[in-house]
Amino acid sequence: MAGEISLTCQVGRPRMSATGGSQVAYVLVEARAAGGAAAGAAAGSTRVPVNFTLVLDHSGSMKGAKLAAVKESVKLVINRLGMSDMVSVVIFDDNVRVVVPAQPTADKPYLTSLIDGIKDGGGTAMSLGMSAGLNELRKHATPASVNRMILLTDGVTYGDADRCRRIADEAGAVGIGIYPLGIGADWDEDLLDNIGHRSGGMPAEFIRRPDDALGIFERQLESAEAVSVRNAQLTIRLPGGVTPKRSVRVLPLISPLGQETLSDREALAALGDIEYDTPQALLLELLVDPRPAGTFRIAQAELSYDVPGRGTEKVRADAVVTFTTETVPPEEANSVVLNYAEKANAHRLVTRVLDEYKKGGKVTTRLHPNVTRMLDPETQRLLDQVSAGGAISAEEVKTIGNRTRKLTQKLEG
């Protein structure tokens, strides 16, 4: 039965001018799991089993507080997993070792004692860890379980970045999402974001201080436990006279879309898992050619998804605009849609500033106060600094990136 997911399309301007040239139209496509996790439980459906692998960097640089915090966090995850869940733990330096082969979490004291035995040492060869983790996950990966790799590192992998990307593609192809966590200031955010993106997971989360690790691991677990449907694929179809300008994911984070263009009129985006209480949303910016007065569909969204254990379902929604010769007062605009558009645009521009800065060139993008006003005071100050030709630390670069992509999360600071 369909109905697990509600799909909606909202347009930035429900009425647009029928005169003049082509215009930009904003469309917010939102997919939301029906009810909350509580509603799912009340309906008698138990949560989808989680098949987790934790791939951990234990290189020499992890020594001390970082490794200690990570070990505590992993023990917490093991202790919280349920009877039907699977777990495996892989550690890597420039070698790899499967500390916990994939298994149910029946004997928790034994499993946590294995985690206690992890020591620091060696270099960083992340692809070895990813490959071994993927191997453990595949032993029990089924369409009826949530299969995720939590990948933690504090450094730059040595000479195998391309191999890491290929493993991410491989994982994505079999429905395994990778959720990277960077700890400390020295990890490569571009590579980790890319790994998350390619696999259908999430961009890297930043563990700024060892003390933050526990909470972040906990959220990773909660997110996996909240999965309602899997393998969500969104197809966007555009009628003649409508061309895509830009599209970006705006919920749960502002992030690029794993988008595949099927034809001029059709594009496919992989959304991965949809979790209870965490809607996914995309913002499309379209260029719409002039139309005579009347009501038209400017885009159609179709979402297909797998209900674990129960097969594939589909839902559709249309984005509709009324073209009119009357004057359309700006107040008619949908402020929710334009709010997402504004934040997505701010994220794009801040990312551009950071890219200019990271490439070592001059920062030429000038942010209007409309943009900086949305940012927290620390981020504003740091951006002012780089715009004035100053320097900021690698940790500050990561902090800005991490905060800016959360601009659409109302409750985050």
Add this chain to the structure above:
Amino acid sequence: MTVRCSLGHENPEGSAFCDECGERLDVASTQAAPAAVAPSPPPAPLAPAVSAEAPKLVVEADNTTFDLAGKTEIVIGREDPVSNIYPDVDLTPHGGEEGGVSRLHAKLFVTSGQYLIEDQNSTNFTFVNRQKLAPKTPTPVKDGDEIRLGRVIMKFQTV
């Protein structure tokens, strides 16, 4: 067809934000939940009611006079045929574009004989006698007041 931000970056018509600097290009539409803000009732007349003298706006830079007689609501801004915006007082030929006047910048209206001006969430704000107005808040104006939209200065006269 394009719209430009105040720095001159070109954007396709209908863009709500500048692609290059993020400036809002269609300001009124981006205010969070405009419906939630109850329109404040117009304040009681502060000045003696003006009868139907000859209300007008005089642009300081070129002395152009806009006659407002016989109208109860006057939209001030810049004409934009693409968006179908035809303000009663079009400041395009009077330095409106360079002066940062929004397409729908301000509304002047009369209630019980009292003229009020209300900023329409303009990008560069409306000022009465150098005091910046809060957007969407009607403010009384009287004969001789200076009204500034962005950088374009006008005098409001009723005699």
